Amino acid sequence: MNNLITIFLAGILTENMVLSKFLGICPFLGVSKKLNTAVSMSLAVIFVMVLSTLVTYPIYANILVPNGLDYLQTIVFILVIAALVQLVEIFFKRFVPPLYRALGIYLPLITTNCAVLGITLLHFTKEYNFVEAIVNALGAGVGFLVAMVLFAGIRSKLETCDIIKPLNGLPITLIAASIVALSFLGFSGLVG
Amino acid sequence: MVFMEIIVAVVIVGIIGFIAGLGLSVASVVMAVPSNEHTEKLRAVLPGVNCGACGYSGCDAYANALAEGSAKTNLCIPGGKSTVTRIAELLGVQADDFMGKKAKVLCNGSYVHTERKIKYKGIPTCDAANMMYSGTSACDYACLGFGDCANACEYGAIEIKNGVAVVDPRKCTGCTKCVSACPKQIIEMLPESANVVVICKSLDKGAVVRRICDVGCIGCKLCVKVCQYDAITVDDNLAVIDQGKCTSCGECVKVCPQNCIKMTA
Numbered sequence: 001m002n003n004l005i006t007i008f009l010a011g012i013l014t015e016n017m018v019l020s021k022f023l024g025i026c027p028f029l030g031v032s033k034k035l036n037t038a039v040s041m042s043l044a045v046i047f048v049m050v051l052s053t054l055v056t057y058p059i060y061a062n063i064l065v066p067n068g069l070d071y072l073q074t075i076v077f078i079l080v081i082a083a084l085v086q087l088v089e090i091f092f093k094r095f096v097p098p099l100y101r102a103l104g105i106y107l108p109l110i111t112t113n114c115a116v117l118g119i120t121l122l123h124f125t126k127e128y129n130f131v132e133a134i135v136n137a138l139g140a141g142v143g144f145l146v147a148m149v150l151f152a153g154i155r156s157k158l159e160t161c162d163i164i165k166p167l168n169g170l171p172i173t174l175i176a177a178s179i180v181a182l183s184f185l186g187f188s189g190l191v192g
Numbered sequence: 193m194v195f196m197e198i199i200v201a202v203v204i205v206g207i208i209g210f211i212a213g214l215g216l217s218v219a220s221v222v223m224a225v226p227s228n229e230h231t232e233k234l235r236a237v238l239p240g241v242n243c244g245a246c247g248y249s250g251c252d253a254y255a256n257a258l259a260e261g262s263a264k265t266n267l268c269i270p271g272g273k274s275t276v277t278r279i280a281e282l283l284g285v286q287a288d289d290f291m292g293k294k295a296k297v298l299c300n301g302s303y304v305h306t307e308r309k310i311k312y313k314g315i316p317t318c319d320a321a322n323m324m325y326s327g328t329s330a331c332d333y334a335c336l337g338f339g340d341c342a343n344a345c346e347y348g349a350i351e352i353k354n355g356v357a358v359v360d361p362r363k364c365t366g367c368t369k370c371v372s373a374c375p376k377q378i379i380e381m382l383p384e385s386a387n388v389v390v391i392c393k394s395l396d397k398g399a400v401v402r403r404i405c406d407v408g409c410i411g412c413k414l415c416v417k418v419c420q421y422d423a424i425t426v427d428d429n430l431a432v433i434d435q436g437k438c439t440s441c442g443e444c445v446k447v448c449p450q451n452c453i454k455m456t457a
Contacts, residue, residue, distance in 0.1 A: 059208070063204060063208075064204075067200055067201075067204060068197070069200070069201055069204060069205075072201060072205060075205065076205060076208055079205070079208060079209055079212060080208065080212060082212075083212030083213070083215065083216055084212075086216055087215060087216055087219050090216075090219045090220055090223050091219070091223060093223070094223040094224075095223070
């Protein structure tokens with residue numbers, strides 16, 4: 001149990017997908033302008049991460065490894081995750097319209113997001129078992145949420161700042177992101 | 193056997209892909225959301241130019257909003273009166289009043305009237321010319337006359353005459369495509385009932401306008417004084433007519449020293 005808590009916290013703080021692994025930067029920069037879009041996006045990421053782990057882990061362990069095809073994991077995972085997210089979207093549209101509207105455009109957007117693919121691949125380099133993998137995916141998703149919410153706050157402050165012209169827009173956003181990432185370095189050694 | 197390994201890899205990935213594809217196509221048929229027939233009928237009535245004049249992102253979006261009952265029936269300007277009545281019939285509601293709008297180019301600065309400050313030989317579009325010292329005309333608010341609006345118009349309603357775009361109100365459907373095509377933003381949508389219009393968008397001071405253009409508004413306020421209905425105001429050196437108050441009496445047209453207020457009808 002302790003082990004699981006450690007994995008969960010590590011996913012949020014020390015091994016944060018965005019701030020220490022630099023995966024999922026495009027949604028991080030793209031939709032962190034407003035808090036509510038940042039939160040919806042992150043919820044979709046959490047959902048897809050856990051779901052794709054649930055599906056890709058058994059495929060990897062039961063189909064790819066016994067046949068010596070583990071080198072094909074990237075291509076197979078992209079295929080499976082993309083199809084899965086589409087399927088879930090169709091399912092939601094038909095049976096859970098409120099959820100469909102809440103996740104909206106964000107669900108298809110992160111179909112083959114690098115953070116989603118990254119987390120499913122990372123389970124195996126760390127040699128997690130099935131339960132640990134799911135907790136890890138959940139932790140990474142929550143970590144994404146934390147990073148997005150933090151950064152949405154910073155960006156809304158940036159909006160009102162008087163920034164010199166060459167740095168205005170994306171440059172200052174990237175600088176701010178790097179400072180946030182540096183600050184997360186302070187957590188290293190805390191868990192894991 | 194290397195060959196066998198390749199075959200196994202191809203077969204397994206192929207099977208996974210096939211299952212995924214099959215699953216998706218089955219799901220898209222089994223769980224298809226029955227699309228609203230009502231929406232489709234409404235969509236068929238709309239002209240389908242996706243101009244956005246209604247305020248929705250296109251004809252599909254407007255049809256959806258109509259079906260939900262959240263939109264008024266009189267928003268489709270290109271469709272005109274007939275579309276409004278057909279929408280109202282389909283929805284079974286009273287048709288809202290339709291007020292057509294026509295595009296109007298608010299500049300008279302032809303070659304005769306307005307000075308040119310540069311000889312432009314670049315890419316012959318308004319957009320490109322506008323990037324070069326904001327265009328050929330000495331006036332920053334003048335029509336550039338390269339016809340970006342005419343190219344944007346799907347109905348051939350805009351012609352360039354003497355270096356100024358002119359909208360033919362009989363052909364104009366009010367789709368607003370020219371409005372967004374104009375880099376100078378001097379095309380406006382005016383209600384069909386607007387008879388008296390200030391054909392100028394210059395915010396320059398009177399002295400500047402007088403030096404570079406014969407037909408620009410100089411903000412002299414003669415029209416404001418002569419108007420009995422308080423329909424005219426001068427903001428930022430430019431006369432603006434409140435079409436709601438204007439009675440088309442024509443007094444301002446007579447008094448304007450620059451002849452930039454015109455009777456259109």
